[in-house]
Amino acid sequence: MAQRFQTLPGFRDFFPDECAARNHVFEIWRKVARRYGFVEYEGPILEPTALYQRKSGAEIVNQLFCFPDKGERDVSMRPELTPTLARMAAARQRDFRKPLRWFSIGQFFRYEKHQKGRGREFYQFNCDILGEDSVLADAELIALSIDLMRAFGFTEADFRIRVSDRNAWVDFATRNGVEGDGVTAFLQVIDKMERTPEEKVAGQLAALGLTLELIRDFIASGVEASEALQAILADLSARGVGHFVEVDLSIVRGLAYYTGPVFEIFDIGKGMRAVAGGGRYDQLVQLIGGVEMAACGFAMGDMVITDLIRETPAPNALLEAAVRDGQSVDVYIVLADPGKQAEAAALAQTLRLAGIRTLTPLAPAKVPKQFQAAEQSGASFAVVVGSEYPEVTIRNLRDRSEITTRPEGLIEALQGQ
Template identity: 45%
Template sequence: MTSKGLPGFRDFPPADLALRNYIFAVWRQVASRYGFEEYDGPPLEPLELYTAKSGTEIVGQLYNFRDKGDREVALRPEMTPTLARMVAERANGLKKPIRWFSIPQLFRYERQQRGRLREHFQLNCDLIGEAGPLADAEIIALSIDMMRGFGLGPTDVRVRLSDRRALTAILKQRGVAEEGMQAAYQFIDKIERMRREDIDKLKDEVHPFAPATVSDLEAVAKIRGLTAVEEALQGAPGGDASIAPLRRTLAALEAMDLAEWIDVDFTVVRGLAYYTGTVFELFDAQRTLRAICGGGRYDTLLASLGGVELPALGFGMGDVVLGELLKDRDLRPAVGPTIDLFLVAVTEADSPHALRLAHELRDAGLRVEYAFTPGAVGKQLKLADARGARLAVVIGPDDRARGEVQLRDLAGSTQSSVPVGTLAIRCRELLMRTA
């Protein structure tokens, strides 16, 4: 063994690449059902694309260096800034709403754990130019249908849904000032991971979200379900308006028959400061893995990143956690070599004829293999079986004398003599039948 790969970076031997390709295929198929178009951007970007909005502390978590042209550059840690630039440059000419998706490989320099590496592929779906709650429902429905595309149901995966507008209204009513809002978000985000005693310890301290207390925020974090949200907003100024989008988003999801996937849960805040409305995450129902997907509405981000005022929302869904979940649930597609046909030469004198047939059949579009070394017919058939062939063609001196070959269906163990000239057609017929 000469050298290992870098920590957090993956090799993809055929079985692993098959899973990755399968994930990509489902992503693309479902995205296209929603009318989403695929785009891509450069994996390497100017460093300032990521520091401009988020500050310089972010540099510690990304792969950045100075290139030979003395430019500060970084491997992309997320797709949204690239998307913002692309949309801003073309905003005037694009019909709204814009439905775009991408599957970028993203990089971040962090200590890896299960489900979190230093690179991953992340499906990004964004809906830009629509502020109404049907857009929120559309994006959430898309994320759910991604799960359904993999054979996962509402007992496997849960959508945890919250709304910053309703949450903010509740917090305001509890006395949280504008300046303390971010701190309150972060506290609520963290609260379910904290131990009872650690929460109690904080109760005597002075917090930026005062006069709201730790107990107030605990109560907010416990809110579950739309009714509980409505109750919490009873009598709050502007309370009814703040909950209207969530209410209409839920109604739309119900109309799509997807309500059973949704848990309204105000502990879902998302770390990102830029979310302005709906926020949601998808988790495995057992909660043994990290988030499968996270997203929300970011109506002001495009203005600050790309200088164009467009409401937008979207989500990111990584291939790593999803892959873990598919493995856990045994929902991986079958792997291994699969070919249509294996050619068996009975004697060495038959080999040139097998080679000619192999080439002709490959030209006809069939997936064909044969043994490289002569051997017993039984041995060659064993190899055919191991290679996943559906058909075998046996060519021997007797067959050749008659201008025929033996065509064997390996699954059904049926065999017949076929004139060489009609072999390709007969193969096609058999393959169609067993497909």
């Protein structure tokens, strides 16, 4: 027997129902971003490995699909979009009015142990504002992320945005005598604090001349600790979405490149997963492209959000409806008289040119079998072409009602149903 081929571990086949679910997520991403005036862009799936090393350090190669290409270039399948965005924005920064409001929907690759909610391949929505240092840009992204969640069908009962401010922590560190490389080490301690035994954290802090109590008091100060967060919350309240947001200074987001407010969307009740995250990164465009450009952005992957949608009734109902619609047709033409094949073909052409999704049998079949196929196709109507032609029968497959019409009146009759 022939060797059977398998999908690579951590990669996915999208059969039609899964592809329709994916497209539903893409459409919400795209629709909400467009409402906020963002424009879509895309970069290459393969980039020089050095691009990712510049942002994340040499050890990033351990989780990359990287290889030498046939021209001896060290290349990588992209693990994220932000370095590409920084390269593109810097390369043509004179061609665009600032701020840039750009979004992208694309596929990414990381060689990791695959598990629920994490594959070696995933789609990600990236949404960034470049060339604007006002905190209103941060607020705009948070508002957009809230509206994304609402467009999926989630409510206040399902999710929160947690916001924090890396600058507030840097200020805190400086006030308390931590300096230079110590600040980065300190932020890493805070980032891992919730998942680290208390004694260990206390020891790490002591080495920096700090105490757990000091840290806890600072976290408890909440929004008081940051003017930027105060301005962001005021703006989100004016938009009427302040109740979706919580200040939580315990979040610092591990990535070293953030330089200001950071935020993440997390689900409440279903497992407190992070659904999306982002923040301000004012140094990256300079680092990658040699051009000073303030920037903030966030990303949402497709896997966690799709799991969450499927576990939550209202969003799942929207998804299921989109999946049905993505696979159904409007009309199934039943050929009751094989002698009318040409007439049925002409009718199908007319309907399709009018934008009506139409199926025809491609091989002879008994009429009951054709009606069965019509039902299974999800069609709203069967149009029966038989010996009475040019009289044709429209059967409404929902309520079984029938009317008759002629070819020239068919589209109108269907639209009137």
